[in-house]
Amino acid sequence: MSFDRTLGNIAAQAWTVMEEIGRLTGTAEAGITRACYGEGEQIAAEKVSHFAQGLGLELQPDRFGNLHGVVPGTDPSVKAIMTGSHLDSVPGGGNYDGLAGVMASIATAAAALRDGGQRRTIRAVAMRGEESPWFGTAYVGSRLMLGHSTLAELGGLPRIDTGRPLQEHLDNLGYASAPVMPISRDTVAGFFELHIEQGPLLTARNLPVAIATDIRGNIRYPDARCFGEYGHSAALPRAYRHDAVLAVAELALEFERFWEEAEKSDPSCVFTMGKFGTDPAAHAMTKVPGEVRFSFNVGSIREEVIAQADALLARLLDSITQRRGVRFEMGPRFGSAPSRLDPALIAMVEDSAKAVGPGALHLATVGHDAAMFHQAGIPASVMLVRNANGSHNPRESMTEADFVLGTRVLGGAAMRAANS
Numbered sequence: 001m002s003f004d005r006t007l008g009n010i011a012a013q014a015w016t017v018m019e020e021i022g023r024l025t026g027t028a029e030a031g032i033t034r035a036c037y038g039e040g041e042q043i044a045a046e047k048v049s050h051f052a053q054g055l056g057l058e059l060q061p062d063r064f065g066n067l068h069g070v071v072p073g074t075d076p077s078v079k080a081i082m083t084g085s086h087l088d089s090v091p092g093g094g095n096y097d098g099l100a101g102v103m104a105s106i107a108t109a110a111a112a113l114r115d116g117g118q119r120r121t122i123r124a125v126a127m128r129g130e131e132s133p134w135f136g137t138a139y140v141g142s143r144l145m146l147g148h149s150t151l152a153e154l155g156g157l158p159r160i161d162t163g164r165p166l167q168e169h170l171d172n173l174g175y176a177s178a179p180v181m182p183i184s185r186d187t188v189a190g191f192f193e194l195h196i197e198q199g200p201l202l203t204a205r206n207l208p209v210a211i212a213t214d215i216r217g218n219i220r221y222p223d224a225r226c227f228g229e230y231g232h233s234a235a236l237p238r239a240y241r242h243d244a245v246l247a248v249a250e251l252a253l254e255f256e257r258f259w260e261e262a263e264k265s266d267p268s269c270v271f272t273m274g275k276f277g278t279d280p281a282a283h284a285m286t287k288v289p290g291e292v293r294f295s296f297n298v299g300s301i302r303e304e305v306i307a308q309a310d311a312l313l314a315r316l317l318d319s320i321t322q323r324r325g326v327r328f329e330m331g332p333r334f335g336s337a338p339s340r341l342d343p344a345l346i347a348m349v350e351d352s353a354k355a356v357g358p359g360a361l362h363l364a365t366v367g368h369d370a371a372m373f374h375q376a377g378i379p380a381s382v383m384l385v386r387n388a389n390g391s392h393n394p395r396e397s398m399t400e401a402d403f404v405l406g407t408r409v410l411g412g413a414a415m416r417a418a419n420s
């Protein structure tokens with residue numbers, strides 16, 4: 001049978017297993033919970049291993065609990081092609097964020113095992129802990145695997161729900177004697193990730209798949225504060241107030257204006273203050289608010305937009321402080337530069353999408369494990385599958401037809417790369 005036909009059949013089986021994992025790790029109302037190095041993630045790991053084994057593909061764990069399925073190519077002297085995604089979810093998330101990419105990559109490797117004959121080795125990987133809510137940091141599995149961080153650095157991080165350190169959760173799973181796999185730019189020629197779309201654009205355009213062209217850069221302050229002065233809500237005239245809520249609100253609305261302007265030429269620009277609150281122990285309806293805690297997060301695929309946002313932030317903090325008599329403590333700053341995904345790999349996904357049928361839209365994307373490969377100097381590519389209801393919520397949705405089609409696009413691209 002042809003590789004594509006075989007892959008289509010295996011993808012349909014993978015869908016059934018993915019739905020079963022969904023039922024085992026959550027409910028329709030509460031959503032899916034697969035904690036990094038926790039129970040749900042491990043259930044998914046075991047089901048995925050069992051599924052792969054049934055297809056003749058033995059998955060090998062590495063030292064960090066990532067699972068690898070290796071299908072040797074005909075030429076052992078050339079670098080491998082990798083494909084994969086993550087097993088974990090956010091608390092109360094959807095079933096397909098991460099897991100769809102894992103299942104698609106296992107299906108790709110299993111189809112290559114049957115009908116591949118490809119030149120390069122194909123390596124499917126199911127990774128751990130991509131989502132940040134568990135240990136306060138994202139990409140745990142891929143970062144450790146690619147050597148961006150060490151267990152000495154991350155091992156002490158407490159898991160948000162249990163308080164126990166990462167190292168303890170990992171040790172519990174029994175991978176202490178598993179090998180560190182040699183995954184680097186010296187051994188891997190390219191990484192392909194299938195991921196569920198996290199926004200509404202594909203549904204709006206009536207297309208099943210998209211190719212990510214860039215990964216957004218961002219400026220992030222997760223724990224910022226603004227200090228004003230508490231006062232009496234009736235007795236204090238406006239001119240005497242140092243209102244922290246109004247100060248942060250001004251910052252938010254000024255940035256919304258910046259965003260409106262920026263998106264005329266840069267649709268990838270986003271701005272969010274996902275955290276914004278007064279202190280419940282000190283606030284009251286009848287008090288002028290004296291403190292606000294907030295987060296600040298602006299992103300774009302364009303370096304100049306990030307730079308403009310940075311300059312505007314500095315200007316606004318200064319002028320709001322002066323005019324309103326408040327004080328900002330922005331706290332730790334995180335951020336990354338925007339990155340352009342590999343054009344050669346994008347072209348292979350594009351060719352594959354054309355061959356399978358629908359073609360593909362070009363979009364910017366959020367992080368994903370692919371960003372870690374990209375940062376390790378490994379050419380990386382992300383393709384996105386339609387989702388009517390957004391991600392990180394229980395209503396996240398994918399159809400079987402879209403999953404099978406997306407898997408065929410992913411597999412076709414990986415096979416093109418594996419024969420290049």
Ligand SMILES: [Zn+2]
Nearest residue numbers: 086097098130
């Ligand atoms: Zn994800």
